[in-house]
Amino acid sequence: MAAWSKLFALPAHFISAEERYFRLLRAADDMERADLITGEEWRKLVQQAGMALASTAECMGGTGH
Template sequence: MQRSLRRSAVRTWAQIYTQVVNEQNIEDKYFKLLRTADDMESSGLIDGREWRKLVRKAGEFLASTAE
């Protein structure tokens, strides 16, 4: 059960990451990625190492949109 929930949560995070957004929604997407990673860690679906990886990837997304 936990493994299925974990896969689903990671898949949801990845879907959020790959969604196309307009310039006004970039920060919203970034914060949604962070909240989702936080929720996954606090519920025990991912560990601290995996959480850091997702947060880093969210940060890379934000940085890649900077002008």
């Protein structure tokens, strides 16, 4: 979880929003497969990653949808 949180918090100049999103999804998948998190925790992480990506799209002039 610490590694996921660290990746989530990386500033945009270190990693693109899309790359961060896909890495966060992979990390959540890996943690669930290794039984480190529950399905409910996995869903929360995926939702957080999606919201972060959507907010970045809104900041860049997109609709975020």
